[in-house]
Amino acid sequence: MKIEISTKHILNVLQVLSWIIFIGLCIEAGTIIFNLAYTFAVKPINTDNFWQGADLSDLYRNDHGHFMVIALFMIIVAVMKAIIFYLIIKLFVDKTLSITQPFTSKLRATILNVAFLTLGISFFSHYGSDYVTWLSEQKIEMPDPNKLDLYAADVWFFMAIILFVIAKVVKRGIEIQTENDLTI
């Protein structure tokens, strides 16, 4: 029996994957927000395992302000990643993606939004990573930026540029599609 994989199947798989990643990112953002709030509001018992084994206890002991800034960098990056996947899921749920009429202004707006968010992640990852390095130089025991999910700023930047180019291509696609629709 021959199994045919259509575009619809691929889109369904991508939708399921997007949901899984979105839930994962929501858990990540939620956990970091909860840990930060718990540390400041109740007691700092979880600073040694702030997120996936990242030990920020030395930083917390040294300066609460720096600890807060690092946590905020992590929260901003995690929330931005979650928003990206929220936008992608919204594309699937709103049925904006159509194979017969693929180029729509909604799709372009989503791609542009994702591009701006990606650029934001790149910016915060870069400065967050630099900040962690600077803190390490101040003789504060810091975990690796990878453990704090503040890494690959260059990759995010590269992705943002590609998305901006794709948004431009989609814009031209919308024009061609409209012209095609008005060809009798």
Next chain:
Amino acid sequence: MPIIVNLDVMMAKRKMSLNELSEKVDLTLSNLSILKTGKAKAIRFSTLEAICKVLDCQPADLLEYVKEQ
């Protein structure tokens, strides 16, 4: 657009309704309406041929160039 579609003039000359033309040239009413109102960006030769055949006219009877002011 400086190209004017005189489809309505030819239809009136041949005393043909939009519905009748739509059936004879095998085009949807909405597409014919786009053509009639001058919203169309382009016209296929096959469509032009079908309309000319049904209305018994030349392409020049349907299309006209008017200089923009």
